[in-house]
Amino acid sequence: MLEIRNLTKRFGDFEAVKDVSISVPDGAFLVLLGPSGCGKTTLLRMLAGLELPTAGQIVFDGQTVSDGDRGWTVDPAKRNSGLVFQSYALWPHMSVRGNVEWPLKVMNMPRAQRAERVAEVLTLLDIAALADRYPNEISGGQQQRVAIARTIAPKPGVLLFDEPLSNLDAKLRVEMRTELMRLHRATGATTVYVTHDQIEAMTMASHVAVMNQGRVQQFGTPADLVDHPETAFVATFVGTPANNMVPVVKNGSGYRVGGRHMPLTPPADECLAMYRAEKMTLSDNEGERTLPMELVETSAIAGRVMITGLSEGLRLTAIMDTLPNAQIGDTVQFCLPAEPDGWFDPDGERIG
Ligand SMILES: Nc1ncnc2c1ncn2[C@@H]1O[C@H](COP(=O)(O)OP(=O)(O)OP(=O)(O)O)[C@@H](O)[C@H]1O
Numbered sequence: 001m002l003e004i005r006n007l008t009k010r011f012g013d014f015e016a017v018k019d020v021s022i023s024v025p026d027g028a029f030l031v032l033l034g035p036s037g038c039g040k041t042t043l044l045r046m047l048a049g050l051e052l053p054t055a056g057q058i059v060f061d062g063q064t065v066s067d068g069d070r071g072w073t074v075d076p077a078k079r080n081s082g083l084v085f086q087s088y089a090l091w092p093h094m095s096v097r098g099n100v101e102w103p104l105k106v107m108n109m110p111r112a113q114r115a116e117r118v119a120e121v122l123t124l125l126d127i128a129a130l131a132d133r134y135p136n137e138i139s140g141g142q143q144q145r146v147a148i149a150r151t152i153a154p155k156p157g158v159l160l161f162d163e164p165l166s167n168l169d170a171k172l173r174v175e176m177r178t179e180l181m182r183l184h185r186a187t188g189a190t191t192v193y194v195t196h197d198q199i200e201a202m203t204m205a206s207h208v209a210v211m212n213q214g215r216v217q218q219f220g221t222p223a224d225l226v227d228h229p230e231t232a233f234v235a236t237f238v239g240t241p242a243n244n245m246v247p248v249v250k251n252g253s254g255y256r257v258g259g260r261h262m263p264l265t266p267p268a269d270e271c272l273a274m275y276r277a278e279k280m281t282l283s284d285n286e287g288e289r290t291l292p293m294e295l296v297e298t299s300a301i302a303g304r305v306m307i308t309g310l311s312e313g314l315r316l317t318a319i320m321d322t323l324p325n326a327q328i329g330d331t332v333q334f335c336l337p338a339e340p341d342g343w344f345d346p347d348g349e350r351i352g
Pocket residue numbers: 011014016034035036037038039040041042043196
């Protein structure tokens with residue numbers, strides 16, 4: 001069990017992490033997902049013991065390892081966690097084997113046992129053939145595997161990853177994603193994985209904490225986030241493509257969307273309506289639920305097409321079976337479904 005209780009981190013007056021509480025069961029794969037600067041690395045560094053919380057506690061397996069309220073933390077080396085950074089530094093003067101063996105030497109593991117564990121980990125990461133090479137003799141992706149092998153060699157109870165795949169090309173990223181999930185199943189170690197890539201989060205996680213501006217906006221399974229986003233931020237950050245969010249304003253006895261009157265029954269005078277891209281359609285003619293928009297993007301995904309329109313700052317995306325009979329730059333009619341898939345207040349809190 002990994003428990004984070006009311007964790008806060010301030011740098012001077014600036015609150016980088018604000019009152020975060022999360023708990024996940026042993027063996028979970030927790031992803032911290034959010035845009036640049038939202039506090040992911042700061043939270044991970046507190047989990048690693050590299051940063052002392054300003055307030056709140058971190059508890060691994062029932063044992064408190066950091067207590068910001070008492071200004072106390074267990075030394076990083078003594079907390080049974082392994083950390084892989086985005087910029088992994090391998091020892092250039094040590095072979096692949098030497099790099100992986102190094103943390104085991106530090107913990108005074110006997111020689112024979114070390115050799116056995118190194119062989120096991122190199123095989124697990126499919127780099128046994130590279131054991132005698134030096135870091136400058138292997139590719140970036142292989143170096144990344146070595147860094148991961150080195151981290152898991154001492155069998156940490158908690159594995160911490162900070163955007164470990166961000167400097168790989170798209171294909172290798174997808175392959176390594178699968179490898180890391182396999183590794184997670186093989187080791188059973190509770191894993192905390194930081195990324196700003198929602199696809200990575202949605203494919204790898206057992207639990208996701210979506211963060212924005214230091215706060216956890218929503219914590220749940222990937223399916224929870226897709227099925228019931230609790231804030232407009234989550235609704236527009238998660239999903240491929242993300243949900244459409246349309247401002248609705250009361251106007252006389254009716255409601256207006258993007259300058260047009262619409263037959264809607266929102267729960268408040270001013271709110272945001274969420275529409276899933278797969279429920280949007282394009283219409284040949286103007287109708288009571290259509291919005292004229294400039295066609296700005298089309299792209300093929302998995303046998304369907306994603307169509308994006310733009311009008312006065314409002315961006316809408318529809319997933320359709322066929323391309324519209326229009327060119328980029330033409331005006332097309334986006335048609336809203338009769339009922340939105342959710343309502344949010346102007347601050348982004350869900351209200352229906
Ligand atoms: N040592 C520090 N002193 C002052 N401010 C800091 C410090 N470390 C981080 N910050 C600030 O805290 C905020 C969160 O930083 P953090 O590195 O946790 O973001 P992140 O979510 O990991 O972003 P990215 O995706 O870009 O890596 C940022 O605004 C950052 O500038």
